[in-house]
Amino acid sequence: MQSKHPAGRLPEPPSPIADDGDETHFCGTCAFSSACIAAGYEKPELAELQCLVEHVGPFSAGQHIFRTGDPFRAIFAVRSGTVKTRMVDKEGREQVLGFYLPGEVIGLNAIYPEHFPCDAVALDTAFFCRFSFPAMSALASRVPAVQKHLFRMLSKELGSASLLAGDHSADERVAAFLMDLAGRYAARGFSATRFHLSMSRGDIANYLRLAAETVSRVLSRFRSQGLIRIEGRELELLDPAGLRQIGQALLPD
Amino acid sequence: MRQSRQTPDMPTAIIPPEFDATLIARYDVAGPRYTSYPTAPHFTAGFDETVLRGVIRTSNEEPIPRPLSVYVHVPFCTSPCFYCGCNRIITRDASQADRYLQRLYREIELVAPLFDRDRSVIQLHFGGGTPNFLDTTQMGELLESLGQHFSFSHAADREYGIEIDPRFADAAYIHELGELGFNRISVGIQDFDPAVQKAVNRIQSFEQTREVLDAARSSGFRSASVDLIYGLPLQTVAGFSRTLDQVGALNPDRVAVYGYAHLPEMFKAQRQIAAADMPDPATRLALFGCAVTQLSAAGYVYVGMDHFAKASDELVQAQRAGTLQRNFQGYSTHGDCDIVGLGVSAIGRVGDSYSQNARDLIGYYAALDAGRLPVVRGLELDEDDLIRRALIGELMCHGLVDKRRFGARHRLLFDEYFVRGRQRLAPLIADGLVLEDARHIRVTSRGRLLLRIIAMCFDAYLDDAAQAARYSRVI
Numbered sequence: 225m226q227s228k229h230p231a232g233r234l235p236e237p238p239s240p241i242a243d244d245g246d247e248t249h250f251c252g253t254c255a256f257s258s259a260c261i262a263a264g265y266e267k268p269e270l271a272e273l274q275c276l277v278e279h280v281g282p283f284s285a286g287q288h289i290f291r292t293g294d295p296f297r298a299i300f301a302v303r304s305g306t307v308k309t310r311m312v313d314k315e316g317r318e319q320v321l322g323f324y325l326p327g328e329v330i331g332l333n334a335i336y337p338e339h340f341p342c343d344a345v346a347l348d349t350a351f352f353c354r355f356s357f358p359a360m361s362a363l364a365s366r367v368p369a370v371q372k373h374l375f376r377m378l379s380k381e382l383g384s385a386s387l388l389a390g391d392h393s394a395d396e397r398v399a400a401f402l403m404d405l406a407g408r409y410a411a412r413g414f415s416a417t418r419f420h421l422s423m424s425r426g427d428i429a430n431y432l433r434l435a436a437e438t439v440s441r442v443l444s445r446f447r448s449q450g451l452i453r454i455e456g457r458e459l460e461l462l463d464p465a466g467l468r469q470i471g472q473a474l475l476p477d
Numbered sequence: 478m479r480q481s482r483q484t485p486d487m488p489t490a491i492i493p494p495e496f497d498a499t500l501i502a503r504y505d506v507a508g509p510r511y512t513s514y515p516t517a518p519h520f521t522a523g524f525d526e527t528v529l530r531g532v533i534r535t536s537n538e539e540p541i542p543r544p545l546s547v548y549v550h551v552p553f554c555t556s557p558c559f560y561c562g563c564n565r566i567i568t569r570d571a572s573q574a575d576r577y578l579q580r581l582y583r584e585i586e587l588v589a590p591l592f593d594r595d596r597s598v599i600q601l602h603f604g605g606g607t608p609n610f611l612d613t614t615q616m617g618e619l620l621e622s623l624g625q626h627f628s629f630s631h632a633a634d635r636e637y638g639i640e641i642d643p644r645f646a647d648a649a650y651i652h653e654l655g656e657l658g659f660n661r662i663s664v665g666i667q668d669f670d671p672a673v674q675k676a677v678n679r680i681q682s683f684e685q686t687r688e689v690l691d692a693a694r695s696s697g698f699r700s701a702s703v704d705l706i707y708g709l710p711l712q713t714v715a716g717f718s719r720t721l722d723q724v725g726a727l728n729p730d731r732v733a734v735y736g737y738a739h740l741p742e743m744f745k746a747q748r749q750i751a752a753a754d755m756p757d758p759a760t761r762l763a764l765f766g767c768a769v770t771q772l773s774a775a776g777y778v779y780v781g782m783d784h785f786a787k788a789s790d791e792l793v794q795a796q797r798a799g800t801l802q803r804n805f806q807g808y809s810t811h812g813d814c815d816i817v818g819l820g821v822s823a824i825g826r827v828g829d830s831y832s833q834n835a836r837d838l839i840g841y842y843a844a845l846d847a848g849r850l851p852v853v854r855g856l857e858l859d860e861d862d863l864i865r866r867a868l869i870g871e872l873m874c875h876g877l878v879d880k881r882r883f884g885a886r887h888r889l890l891f892d893e894y895f896v897r898g899r900q901r902l903a904p905l906i907a908d909g910l911v912l913e914d915a916r917h918i919r920v921t922s923r924g925r926l927l928l929r930i931i932a933m934c935f936d937a938y939l940d941d942a943a944q945a946a947r948y949s950r951v952i
Contacts (some may be wrong), residue, residue, distance in 0.1 A: 428540070
């Protein structure tokens with residue numbers, strides 16, 4: 225239907241595109257703004273340091289942001305949309321490594337090998353800030369807060385695998401997965417109880433090392449227990465405390 | 478008095494409708510029945526096999542994929558009922574069914590694997606045409622093929638429904654259907670008045686009808702429904718009233734009372750009906766009024782549109798619980814399923830889309846013989862379509878919309894988003910069909926028989942049509 229009735233429409237959480245930045249202001253979800261501002265660097269000062277940030281996108285669902293083996297030249301901060309990173313083995317089997325939300329950074333794991341060790345694929349329409357890594361390194365050496373922030377992001381990236389470690393039940397994994405997403409959305413100022421699951425159940429299952437049917441069965445059970453409300457891909461956490469309790473073994477305190 | 482019966486915690490839909498012939502006559506215009514929104518005329522040929530496959534894939538990827546409802550269309554009828562506007566083929570040649578079934582099996586083999594195996598079929602419905610054109614051997618093979626390729630639910634509450642023409646079914650046939658797993662039956666009656674039956678070429682005795690319904694009950698069918706039609710040629714209030722008494726004696730769980738639309742230029746069979754035999758508008762209304770009164774007196778609750786059900790029926794229960802939904806079969810308690818339409822002209826509803834198969838056997842056979850899905854048109858719903866479908870569904874099913882809750886659910890400011898619809902609603906409010914305050918839109922007892930008029934206010938495609946009409950008038 226062509227004729228739209230946009231009047232009265234409210235913005236969609238959790239991905240109103242963070243395109244509120246300009247020459248002198250950071251975007252609301254910028255992955256680096258807080259570190260820079262804390263160190264006394266507003267955007268005009270950064271421009272003087274020639275740390276120019278390039279806005280790239282849109283990428284549509286299924287499109288690659290980078291591929292395994294591509295030379296590493298930049299890291300990407302998600303401005304809007306969702307991204308999965310994955311590896312594909314020789315037999316063509318996919319292993320989903322993680323999901324990235326607005327305000328999060330992909331490509332950090334390429335810093336050492338200087339080649340991207342995985343694919344990054346957009347799960348819905350996605351926009352990014354592309355940070356040239358040489359420029360980023362230069363900035364980090366001048367602004368200790370930025371360096372510290374980079375290290376913090378790196379260590380978080382390494383720690384995120386803990387969701388999958390150990391011998392945990394499907395219920396624990398799914399609950400921890402939902403609470404992890406909720407926490408990350410909340411950290412970026414989005415709703416922590418209501419969000420859109422951009423990833424397919426196949427991707428969630430693959431990431432959590434479960435069968436797709438198991439993910440759906442657990443979600444159905446959570447729904448009938450009144451822990452969540454789910455309609456299509458719209459998810460509402462009705463009892464975050466209850467979910468946290470189920471997933472606590474996998475969640476940081 | 479009218480309004481005092483409406484308390485905030487009581488959905489309007491369980492209030493009996495008020496039959497006001499003058500009011501209904503004033504609003505007696507053609508309008509969609511909203512078994513889908515957008516309605517079928519808005520489906521387009523751009524929706525092809527590739528789109529359908531994509532839509533099914535997306536539906537498999539939801540966090541909790543919907544269960545399935547499978548509709549199977551059997552297009553054949555042995556003899557033409559003159560009122561019929563359905564897609565059907567008149568034949569006495571039983572081998573036609575075999576040729577059709579071969580293609581149906583191919584369609585099942587092509588379509589079923591597109592759905593993930595853990596998506597179980599919790600509802601199966603056979604419609605027509607006349608599904609009982611198939612004998613029980615053919616029916617058994619068809620169910621076996623379906624069971625082989627789809628994952629059928631074994632839950633006790635799964636629904637296997639079938640439409641039966643009692644002129645061509647006996648107790649033994651119904652009993653065998655029960656053995657095959659069918660547990661809901663829908664029986665066409667229209668009118669028992671012999672003069673009417675002759676005028677529409679459908680001679681069907683009360684005894685034949687009773688035999689089928691009795692057999693269904695004794696064969697474990699959980700629910701029986703009958704169809705009546707008002708506005709047929711030579712129909713009289715006295716005759717229809719007798720029919721309604723007889724229906725009361727048959728004691729079905731549900732009764733559907735459809736209005737006959739005489740459109741001989743569109744439906745060839747209807748040209749057999751003499752225009753002079755058609756009841757005048759006043760009689761037509763009186764017939765419907767008679768149905769409302771007598772069915773209510775017999776203990777049936779008016780669900781909405783054409784549908785009545787016993788107070789104990791799950792349709793009424795679902796309406797009271799606020800979970801009733803609208804679909805191609807009218808009202809449904811399984812509205813959360815994706816619908817897979819199989820057979821010539823069948824309509825499916827998967828994810829946020831509708832799709833329809835080829836409407837003629839030639840096209841249907843050609844696609845399947847070439848190994849293609851027989852889909853010929855459809856529609857992918859956009860955000861606005863989904864929002865309006867939800868709103869029209871609420872109005873049709875529960876007669877009550879909580880504007881704040883609806884707005885929160887669909888992320889909109891109700892009064893602003895539906896400015897135009899609310900303007901169109903104004904004269905209906907003035908006529909007492911609808912109440913609107915800051916929080917709710919509520920269908921009154923006067924509005925209950927005019928649901929489609931109320932729903933039409935929010936149909937964006939009618940906005941366009943109205944605009945187009947205005948343009949042509951201006952030029």
